[in-house]
Amino acid sequence: MKRIQAKAGALIIGGGTPIAVQTMCNTHTQDVEKSVAQCLQMAEAGAKLIRLTTQGFKEVEALAKIKAILRNQGIKTPLVADVHFNSEVAIAAAQVADKVRINPGNFSQVHKDAQSQFARFIEECRKYGTAVRIGLNHGSLGEDIVNRWGNTPEGMKQAAMQWLDMCVKEDFLNVVVSLKASNTIVMSQAYLLLFKAMEESGTVFPVHLGVTEAGNADQGRIKSAIGIGALLDKGIGDTIRVSLTENPVNEIPAGQEIASFFESGLEGKLKALIQQQNSRTPELPFKAFECGKEDWNRFIIRTSSLFGVMLLEKEIDDFTIAEAPYSEKKMQALKENIQQGARRVFYHPEYIACPGCGRTQYNLEETFNKVKEKTSHLKGVRIAVMGCIVNGPGEMADADYGYVGQGGGLVTIYKGKNPVLRSVPDSEAIDKLLKIIEEDQSKS
Numbered sequence: 001m002k003r004i005q006a007k008a009g010a011l012i013i014g015g016g017t018p019i020a021v022q023t024m025c026n027t028h029t030q031d032v033e034k035s036v037a038q039c040l041q042m043a044e045a046g047a048k049l050i051r052l053t054t055q056g057f058k059e060v061e062a063l064a065k066i067k068a069i070l071r072n073q074g075i076k077t078p079l080v081a082d083v084h085f086n087s088e089v090a091i092a093a094a095q096v097a098d099k100v101r102i103n104p105g106n107f108s109q110v111h112k113d114a115q116s117q118f119a120r121f122i123e124e125c126r127k128y129g130t131a132v133r134i135g136l137n138h139g140s141l142g143e144d145i146v147n148r149w150g151n152t153p154e155g156m157k158q159a160a161m162q163w164l165d166m167c168v169k170e171d172f173l174n175v176v177v178s179l180k181a182s183n184t185i186v187m188s189q190a191y192l193l194l195f196k197a198m199e200e201s202g203t204v205f206p207v208h209l210g211v212t213e214a215g216n217a218d219q220g221r222i223k224s225a226i227g228i229g230a231l232l233d234k235g236i237g238d239t240i241r242v243s244l245t246e247n248p249v250n251e252i253p254a255g256q257e258i259a260s261f262f263e264s265g266l267e268g269k270l271k272a273l274i275q276q277q278n279s280r281t282p283e284l285p286f287k288a289f290e291c292g293k294e295d296w297n298r299f300i301i302r303t304s305s306l307f308g309v310m311l312l313e314k315e316i317d318d319f320t321i322a323e324a325p326y327s328e329k330k331m332q333a334l335k336e337n338i339q340q341g342a343r344r345v346f347y348h349p350e351y352i353a354c355p356g357c358g359r360t361q362y363n364l365e366e367t368f369n370k371v372k373e374k375t376s377h378l379k380g381v382r383i384a385v386m387g388c389i390v391n392g393p394g395e396m397a398d399a400d401y402g403y404v405g406q407g408g409g410l411v412t413i414y415k416g417k418n419p420v421l422r423s424v425p426d427s428e429a430i431d432k433l434l435k436i437i438e439e440d441q442s443k444s
C-alpha cells in the first residue's frame with residue numbers, strides 16, 4: 001500500500017501530517033488590492049491554504065501579482081488556483097499557483113479529449129512542481145459517468161478514480177482528491193467508496209473534505225461538522241474546508257475546531273462515555289465538552305462532531321446535554337439543526353448556499369439571509385442560493401428550488417434542475433421565488 005503525500009509550496013498534505021485547514025477568497029481576483037488584503041487576514045487567522053477564483057488568463061496574471069506581493073510581505077501560505085472548464089487556463093495557472101483545483105471531466109464533453117488535455121496539464125504541473133486537487137462535486141459529473149452510474153456516490157467515486165488511475169499511470173502523484181456534496185449522507189458514502197477503491201488500487205492519495213454549499217451561521221457549521229466529522233472519525237481526511245456563506249475568514253476557526261476535536265482525542269474520550277451507557281438516547285453533561293458559556297461556536301461544532309456523526313451513522317436516535325448554560329429554546333434549536341444536518345428529522349427548509357467567490361456578481365450573504373428570512377416558515381423544501389451560473393445549476397442537485405445569480409443584477413430561478421424564470425431583476429427575485437414555492441405547496 002502506497003500512501004501519497006502531496007506538496008503545495010512548503011505544505012505537506014497527507015501521510016500523517018496535521019489536518020490542514022483551508023479557505024477561499026470571495027474577492028474578485030483581478031482586484032489585487034482587495035484579494036491581498038483578504039489573504040493577509042486569512043493567513044493571520046491560520047489558513048494553511050488559500051484558494052482564489054482563476055476563471056481566465058487575466059485572473060492568472062492577477063494571481064501572479066497577488067502571490068508576489070504576499071511573498072514580499074513574508075506570507076508563504078500556498079495559493080490554490082480554482083479553474084473550471086478551460087484546460088488552457090489551468091495549464092497557465094500551473095505556472096503560477098502552488099496548487100490547482102480542477103475537475104478534469106469538465107475540460108471537454110468528449111472524454112478522450114478531456115484525457116488528452118488533462119495529460120498536458122499534469123505535465124505542466126510536473127514541470128513547475130505544482131500540486132493538483134482533483135475536485136468533483138455531486139451534481140457536476142460528466143455525461144458519460146451519469147449515463148453509466150447516475151449522479152450517485154458510486155458515480156462520484158468512479159469519476160474520481162478514472163483520473164487518479166491516469167495520474168498513477170503517468171507517475172504524477174502530487175495529487176489531492178475531493179468528492180464534495182451538500183447532502184451529508186451522499187458526501188460520506190462517496191468518500192467511503194473512494195477511499196476503499198484507492199486502497200484496493202494500492203495507491204491512497206490525500207483527501208480534502210468539505211460539505212459544499214453548507215450555508216451560514218449555526219446551520220452551516222453544524223452541517224459541516226457532521227459531514228467532515230463522519231470521515232475524520234474513520235481516519236479519512238488530510239485537509240478540510242468549512243464552506244460558509246459569510247466572511248471566508250470565519251471558515252478558519254470553524255475548521256480548526258473540527259480538526260482539533262478529533263486530533264486532540266476529545267472525540268474518542270466522549271464517545272467512550274457514550275458507549276458505556278449502551279443507549280440509543282445518550283446523555284452527557286455540558287462540562288464534558290470542555291467549553292465555556294461564551295464558546296458557543298466551539299460547543300455546537302463539538303456537539304455536532306459527536307452526536308451529529310452518531311446520528312448520521314444511525315448509532316443513536318436522540319441525545320441530551322445536561323446542565324447547559326443556555327436557554328431551553330436555544331438548546332432545542334441546536335438539537336433540531338443537528339438532527340436535520342444528519343438527515344434524520346427535518347424541521348425547517350433545507351438551505352443549500354455556496355460561500356461565494358470571485359465569480360459571484362451580487363451580495364450573496366445579504367441575499368441568502370433575506371431568502372432565509374422570507375422562507376423560514378416553509379417545511380419540506382430544499383432551497384438553493386447560488387452565486388453564479390458556473391457551478392450553481394449543477395451543484396444544487398438536491399434542491400427543489402434555486403436562486404442563481406446571472407450577473408448584471410439579474411437572477412435565474414430554478415424549479416428542480418429546470419430554469420422557470422430567467423433574467424429576473426434581483427429586486428424582485430426573492431418574492432417571485434417565494435410565490436412559486438407557495439403556489440406549488442398550495443397544490444399539494
